Amino acid sequence: MKRKLYYLTLATISVIEYIPLYLAPSPPALQINGNGHLFKVHKLMTSGWKPWIEDWYAGYPFLRFYPPLSYLTAGVLGKVLGSDTKGYAATLMLTSFLGALALHHYLKSTGREPCISPLIFLLFPWHLTVSYIEGNFPRANAIHLAPLFLLSLYWLREKRERYLIASALGISIVALTHYSILPLLIITGILILWDDLRTMTALGNGIKVLGAVIGLTSFWYVPFLFDKKWVEFWNISENKALFKSFSLNPTLLKSPFGILLILLLLIFAIFAIKNLVDRKKVILAGLYLYLSLGFYSPTTWLYSFPLLSIVPPYRWFDLEALIIPLLIGESLKRVQRKSMVALVIIPFTVLAFMNVPKINPYPQDLIKICENIKEEPGDDWRIFVLTDVGEAINSYLPAICKKPTLNGWYHEGSPTKAGERRMIYILTYGGNLTPYLKAYAVRFLITPKEINGYEMVLRIGKYKVYKGDTSFFQPVSVIVMGKYYELPFDFVYIKDTKIISGQPNVVVLYIGQPSKEEESMLWKFIKNGGTVIWVPETKGEFLGIKAEIRAISNDELRSSLFNVSRFSPFSYNHRSWYAPVFSSNIVRPLISVGNYTLIGEVRIGNGTLYLAGGNLIFHALSYKSSYEISIIRALIGNMDKSTIVNYKLLERSDGRLVAEINSTERTLIRVSEAYYPYWKGYINGREVRLFRDYRTGLMIFTFPRNGTLVIEFKDPFLPLRRYSLVGWIILTAYLVIETGKTYKKRYLHSIFEGRR
Incomplete structure (x- = not known):
């Protein structure tokens, strides 16, 4: 009964922390990154997981460069609960509970006090900062699931197969949640569990589990690695602005949370000297805090080294959400007085809920603009929004307007990112913007700024809506x-x-x-x-x-x-x-x-x-x-022939374009769709080579005088999804069956013992 009550307590805390998000207005205005992640959940709910989507940029390889598990889970839960926001919130509730449960079982398996640390883990404010303030949905889930990774590594010492399978599944779940946390968790896990992992049994099991993990995660990691040339990995030390913005500002250490953290680290240091807590964990906690300072640290040269150069410094702080609760649990294991435990839990509870902000509804001016333009006929155009409310907010507009937008969130992997950035630079600092807008088939431009070359047709609040004539298929001169x-x-x-x-x-x-x-x-x-x-x-x-x-x-x-x-x-x-x-x-x-x-x-x-x-x-x-x-x-x-191209767009869906095109002569045509190597083009049934315009990132091809054009996105990696799915089904079914047999034996044994 006590165990069930404890589990219920963990579940209750997990739910309460994300109730404000679950009950948020629909659609919500989430902070910083939130709406960009929320749109991916919406897209999965409405269209499934297509390898290419039309909604963002000039087309986008959907979930190619961001691990998909958080979104897939939220999409399924959103379908059940009837809302992308509710699916988003329910996923955070689920992963936080699973993480606390994994930490409980890890501590219990290792003979440590199993109840205090999971409570502190749930109440540690940082994961709520990442969830609510930063709005980084998959990273928050990865922080939640960090204990699962630690438990999975610990299971490598086991000889029973079901534990090894559980280890492979656990590691794969974390790997498919957020890849940037993986190297940090591997370093942390190996150092904490060094005595358990250096045995021949653990090493042999590690090889077996690694093979299973590769099979389970290959459906995402193989295309990600093959297509990594399309990803813009930042070298932190080479970009001063990014380096500074992705470093933990020391002012955090002056906040109530920062003061409590410094105080705890000092106490842990004293305890470590007296061998009351694990010294390795104390060293790691101090080291990760220092590394998270990045730009503000006196050793900025460190971040030119591999790993440190590609991991945003403040993400080292994510591991504090795991290490600090472990150290608190070790420190309080000898405390008999419940008042002392409460003295630690209460401030964390207060600080946790201080990090839950009010969630406002989506900007009403943008919703009204969408209501005015979403009935505009045709599927051969986009909207583009340049506002002061944040790019992630704008990236959710396709869910409201039902029209694609040149906006998006996370330019990593956007094949047209260089052209889009040049366009935004011109829009910001002045210049002839029209060639870019027309190349990207932007019919409606929404911005508070004054724009030349487009006609202002609407004004709502501080936003002006400009309209221009566009063509999806443009002759090149x-x-x-x-x-x-x-x-x-x-x-x-x-x-x-x-x-x-x-x-x-x-x-x-x-x-x-x-x-x-x-x-x-x-x-x-x-x-x-x-x-x-x-x-x-x-x-x-x-x-x-x-x-x-x-x-x-x-x-x-x-x-x-x-x-x-x-x-x-x-x-x-x-x-x-x-x-x-x-x-x-x-x-x-x-x-x-x-x-x-x-x-x-x-x-x-x-x-x-x-x-x-x-x-x-x-x-x-x-x-x-x-x-x-x-x-x-x-x-x-002197040689501009002013070729005229007329077309009728027959189909424009995710990964497929069909159009009837008539030209006054054989010509080179640019289609307002991002180039990517897996597009295949056919004119009257015959394959035509597609080239890339490196200025806009769009596709260009030679077209005869007339014919039917079909362009299809043929992802060669799609079969990997089926193979990995089979692996997930087989291993999960085996684990469930074997675990069920074990619990059945225990149950029968308890009945037999009771009769005796």
């Missing part, structure tokens, strides 16, 4: 190769010259020195009627035409076509501007500088090569010279 510059007009940036073959209707702007292979491809392109603009940045040679370096003076500029007096000064910090010019006799000068050609033209076969010296693009952008940019645009405009 300009290809940029070589060095990248952010130019104030639309273009695609490619790294594979094969795409220009058979594309007479595009202009190639090559910045820098082409390789021999590129030179050969460009020569064939020009000969067959294409146009190339070569913009060298140093001396070099292209198709037999040499670029030389000399000082350029505005006084020497001459042209019958362009107004050279409108050029910005060719000087750098009041010094001469040295840049490439051309002296070949086959070049027809369009702008001369002395006896050299600054901008010239050469006819080759059926096409044209333009030469642009003077580091013209760098010069134009440095001086913000719209006239110099207009010269580049004029060269491009």
